[in-house]
Amino acid sequence: MDESWRRAKAVFAVLGGPPVLWLVAFFLVPLGVIWGYSFGENRSLTEIAINGTFGNYVHAIKPLYLGIILKSFWFAAVTTALCLVVGFPVAIAITFASEKTKAWLLLLIMLPFWTNLLIRTYALMAVLRDEGYINTILGWGWSGVSRLTALAGHPLGAFQPLPMLHNNFAVVFGLVYVQLPFMVLPLYAALDRLDRSLLEASLDLGAGHLTTFARVVVPLAMPGIVSGVLVTLIPSVGAYLTPDLLGGPSSQMIANVIERQFKTANDWPFGAALSFLLMYMTFVAIAVQAIVTRNRARRAA
């Protein structure tokens, strides 16, 4: 099958040509231009000279920027961990649901994609702000409890809304909300492929459900876990809209800084260097992960 496709060169060229051209013209070339800018200097308001300087990178690894990059990775890591913890039970529930329920659950997982990210993020603001419905409900509960304690002579005082917006919590909450489907889908794909008789065999041999989960389900779902982690982690590191709308002054992520370089600061070379620094670090992270996986596979074999 593969062989015959590879031999049909004309078909291959016709089918593969346009997408390749598209990617080269509108992805690789612009990326190359930006990469070039990262070794350049602003000459005037609109002119950039690419003179091979590393000055932008030196500037970018100053503690101020490096700190923001590291914080971005930290936010992304926490987001990914939370997505994994929340997403695994969801994926298991979908896997073991009846065929009919399964279709509905998958639809629910996809449903957020039908709404624009901006609108979803604003909706989240309505949930999290001081007058949002979480704080409103908490306020009702508070006043109820306060009335009870007032009977005992100790009123609780006025309700202080929980600060859930414009801080780090809001950013991570928003990222988990946006990224969760990207974690659930690969996990579900991996779990759905799992041979059910392996789970039955584990139970049959005396293992309980928890042992079966830890010893059979998780190891066999590992490819799904790895791809879920990657597709959650990488976009989270470069998240822009979520920290911009939900974050406070101290919860800036690197994408917000990069945006400012390109727009308000009009320092494209430095913005380009920051972008590529982030990309290099992501590449290194993926490479390390790939090497670890390969070594583990080799040791196992």
Add this chain to the structure above:
Amino acid sequence: MSAAKTIIRFENVTKRYGKVLAVDNVSLAIEEGEFFALLGPSGCGKTTLLRMLAGFETPSEGRILIDGQDISRTPPNRRPVNMVFQSYAVFPHMSVADNVAYGLMVDGVGPAERARRVEEALELVKLEGYGARRPDQLSGGQRQRVALARALIKRPRVLLLDEPLSALDAKLREAMRSELTQLQETVGVTFLFVTHDQDEALAMASRCAVMNRGLLQQVATPSDLYEFPNSRFVADFIGSVNLVEGRLAVDEADHAVVEVAGLPSPIYLDHGVSGAHESTVWVALRPEKIELHKRGEGRAAPLLDDAPAGHNLVPGVIRRIAYLGSESVYDVAVEGGSSVKVSRSNLTRRDQEDFAAEEPVWLAWRASACSVLLS
């Protein structure tokens, strides 16, 4: 031999999936040390019965007892039975030794004891030295041995085998048959296996239960199933058979006569039938129990002399011959219109040349060859 002790008892077990009746009021007792087969076509409920015993399905009605204990609601990990799955279900992410040790590991058996028993179990299934291999480095037959060792290491009261040989190629299947029976004798554990392959059941089982559409049809030894089937279904399902519908003309204590519309002479049996006189019955006649004789000018009709003249002897013409090596199967059109299958062992290297297509023949059989079926 000590008196047989019942180890598994199904009591009026029924399993419904929605409106579908998968297992219909089955009661069955299996004795300690038996090599028991659940035999039937696909969808007959045999696998459901096995899975209920393992704990993967719960009976809708009735109880299942092991050693007198009702285990119908016991979860699978607390039942004294272990299973060899049809797909073997060997854990692909563990070495052979880890697979075999899995059941002991979850039971908290110490590493030293575990290693010793894994060694023993691998030896039992002739996989010494394979402990470090990964399942994807094993053949199908070896994976099955891993599954066997993994189940037997738990020393189950009953070993369940779901279609144990169906995934193996023909030669290996033959070899595994005798190996499984030997293994069962060695370990002395009760084996309960499910199969749709009647040859497999006859070759391995000490006793078989034949199921059809959720109902238990007959429980008997392999030879009783073959020679004394209790229904048309069993007669037809086990082996090859000529089934003819007839009318019970004579039914005495020591003999009976069945008249068949499609046969020129009546069938004489050396035993009573205890059916209603003139009722409709079916006669099952196995192809190898019919003798083939040449018929023609100057040749006398064969005489088997255990039936009155004019019975159990019909003229016919060979229509088709299937040469199967050890035997040949002849399709004979008999006078009266029926078609009868006759098989004949090829005792010498030229026997298959004795009869040719379109040759006129006599078919003759003994009074003790047929069984009469009332349903």
